Amino acid sequence: METRELRYFVAVAEELHFGRAAQRLGMAQPPLSRAIGQLERRLGVELLRRTSRSVTLTEAGAVLLREGRVALDAVAAAERRTRRVSQTPGLVLVSKAGATGELLPKLLDAYAAEPGAVTVDVVLCPAGQQEAQLRDGRADVALLHKPFDSTTGLDLEELGTEGQVLVMPAGHELSTRPGLRMSDLAEIPLARWPHRDGSYPAGPGPEVHDAVQLLQLVALGRALTVLPESVRATLHEGLTTVPVLDAPLVTTVIAWPPHSRSRALAGLVAVATRL
Amino acid sequence: METRELRYFVAVAEELHFGRAAQRLGMAQPPLSRAIGQLERRLGVELLRRTSRSVTLTEAGAVLLREGRVALDAVAAAERRTRRVSQTPGLVLVSKAGATGELLPKLLDAYAAEPGAVTVDVVLCPAGQQEAQLRDGRADVALLHKPFDSTTGLDLEELGTEGQVLVMPAGHELSTRPGLRMSDLAEIPLARWPHRDGSYPAGPGPEVHDAVQLLQLVALGRALTVLPESVRATLHEGLTTVPVLDAPLVTTVIAWPPHSRSRALAGLVAVATRL
DNA sequence: CGTTTCCATACCCCTACGGTATCGCCGCGG
DNA sequence: CCGCGGCGATACCGTAGGGGTATGGAAACG
Numbered sequence: 001m002e003t004r005e006l007r008y009f010v011a012v013a014e015e016l017h018f019g020r021a022a023q024r025l026g027m028a029q030p031p032l033s034r035a036i037g038q039l040e041r042r043l044g045v046e047l048l049r050r051t052s053r054s055v056t057l058t059e060a061g062a063v064l065l066r067e068g069r070v071a072l073d074a075v076a077a078a079e080r081r082t083r084r085v086s087q088t089p090g091l092v093l094v095s096k097a098g099a100t101g102e103l104l105p106k107l108l109d110a111y112a113a114e115p116g117a118v119t120v121d122v123v124l125c126p127a128g129q130q131e132a133q134l135r136d137g138r139a140d141v142a143l144l145h146k147p148f149d150s151t152t153g154l155d156l157e158e159l160g161t162e163g164q165v166l167v168m169p170a171g172h173e174l175s176t177r178p179g180l181r182m183s184d185l186a187e188i189p190l191a192r193w194p195h196r197d198g199s200y201p202a203g204p205g206p207e208v209h210d211a212v213q214l215l216q217l218v219a220l221g222r223a224l225t226v227l228p229e230s231v232r233a234t235l236h237e238g239l240t241t242v243p244v245l246d247a248p249l250v251t252t253v254i255a256w257p258p259h260s261r262s263r264a265l266a267g268l269v270a271v272a273t274r275l
Numbered sequence: 276m277e278t279r280e281l282r283y284f285v286a287v288a289e290e291l292h293f294g295r296a297a298q299r300l301g302m303a304q305p306p307l308s309r310a311i312g313q314l315e316r317r318l319g320v321e322l323l324r325r326t327s328r329s330v331t332l333t334e335a336g337a338v339l340l341r342e343g344r345v346a347l348d349a350v351a352a353a354e355r356r357t358r359r360v361s362q363t364p365g366l367v368l369v370s371k372a373g374a375t376g377e378l379l380p381k382l383l384d385a386y387a388a389e390p391g392a393v394t395v396d397v398v399l400c401p402a403g404q405q406e407a408q409l410r411d412g413r414a415d416v417a418l419l420h421k422p423f424d425s426t427t428g429l430d431l432e433e434l435g436t437e438g439q440v441l442v443m444p445a446g447h448e449l450s451t452r453p454g455l456r457m458s459d460l461a462e463i464p465l466a467r468w469p470h471r472d473g474s475y476p477a478g479p480g481p482e483v484h485d486a487v488q489l490l491q492l493v494a495l496g497r498a499l500t501v502l503p504e505s506v507r508a509t510l511h512e513g514l515t516t517v518p519v520l521d522a523p524l525v526t527t528v529i530a531w532p533p534h535s536r537s538r539a540l541a542g543l544v545a546v547a548t549r550l
Numbered sequence: 551c552g553t554t555t556c557c558a559t560a561c562c563c564c565t566a567c568g569g570t571a572t573c574g575c576c577g578c579g580g
Numbered sequence: 581c582c583g584c585g586g587c588g589a590t591a592c593c594g595t596a597g598g599g600g601t602a603t604g605g606a607a608a609c610g
Contacts, residue, residue, distance in 0.1 A: 028599070052608085
């Protein structure tokens, strides 16, 4: 199977419409139909069930969509990482915007002081996209937070565990309490984070995709939120926190794609675990 | 990048010889040279340094070899799993030959008794090859033993932990001891298992690649070996065991490729964790 | 029943992949 | 020092197949 065929199939499977898929691929619709047909014949499997009115995935098609995306990411990663080796010999670290408190600067400083350290480019991205960036080679290493971020298929080292706090404007009625329980927050509209597919859960409260944006909303009195307690280090004036005693513990981890232990990456991980 | 180009590059990078690589690929040498040259031009990177006498990998080439193998495995896995969906709706479980004691039959029986159970094909393979079988789609799920088997890039559930025992012919001088330490075995030539690349560590003792073969050698008095204590359940007559008190604990895990939680797989894993 | 929508088929063109022949470079043996 | 052998690169050619346009044919809709 060629990556071209996979790209074609994934496009059609996502659009469920040959015309739109062809447009997205920058080609005409007939050769796309043919290519999918040939792919089905070669695999000996029906991938799509089409009427002149609708296109739907068969079970086999669903499998190829899921596995094909992974495979295309792997190919893209191979290409990107190969290109990068000869150009910039550095690492790309990806992290959620605003979510790593003082850990990130500490890590960068400590690593930069190591002998043989390479440059580390930092990419801050919206929540939930770090894993994709690792898988398709745009990044080499990520700071993630269990249990929020998925770590399936990644190698990782745990860096530390912390509780969570409710962040609110100073003077909020809950700000005088010594501690809270999740049940105290049942009535409060908390901010909503995107799922991994980019959709948002239903409910009240604003939709947010990074912590900077979120803290702004909190400062404006438009939202409350529960975050790891390390945010206190970077909190603006006018915001205050109260521990949420029974919120799930958050573990910060440094994660990287398996089979990619370069010397530079190993050094960075070693520094991180010593912090 | 097309998978064809990747296959070509991997072949040349492994052979370090255009002629042999072309032969392996079933094609003539000149188009192969051209294809690699085009790949390098498109990537803007030198992958191979060739003299008329030798071919060596550049740093970028080494990266592409490693990442390219992973990508090719992912493509192969997508293809194989898609084919299998429509044909046999079952699962393929892979395990080291002879290494799972009574766990494997118990698991298969318990799962078969579940409502909605699908057929489970069992593949017993030489040590160290289970991970590759998962990655390229020949298998859906594996029984592995930490710390011997690599589990990088796999999702897993731990099933149990056990100590290890020295296996020897009955009547061996050590067989009367109540327990042993690793230092007691320093002088004894133990069997050697292959590394993940298929090579064997140096040293005395026979080379083995599965437990059945190994136990035969022990029965013949040609080798001693340290194995998880669950082997005692399947031991032939004439063999006896003594615990090795300070040998590393062995954890049996059930592992599967990330992003592949089919209903059938989830059911099998659930049964396994309940055992 | 005409119209629209959408996928499949028919047909054509041209890129680019693979094959053969040959060159150029280099190490080695006489 | 020269010729030979081994190996990768280049030149050139034929053709399979990927992509384009035009069109067919089935299904929903008013």
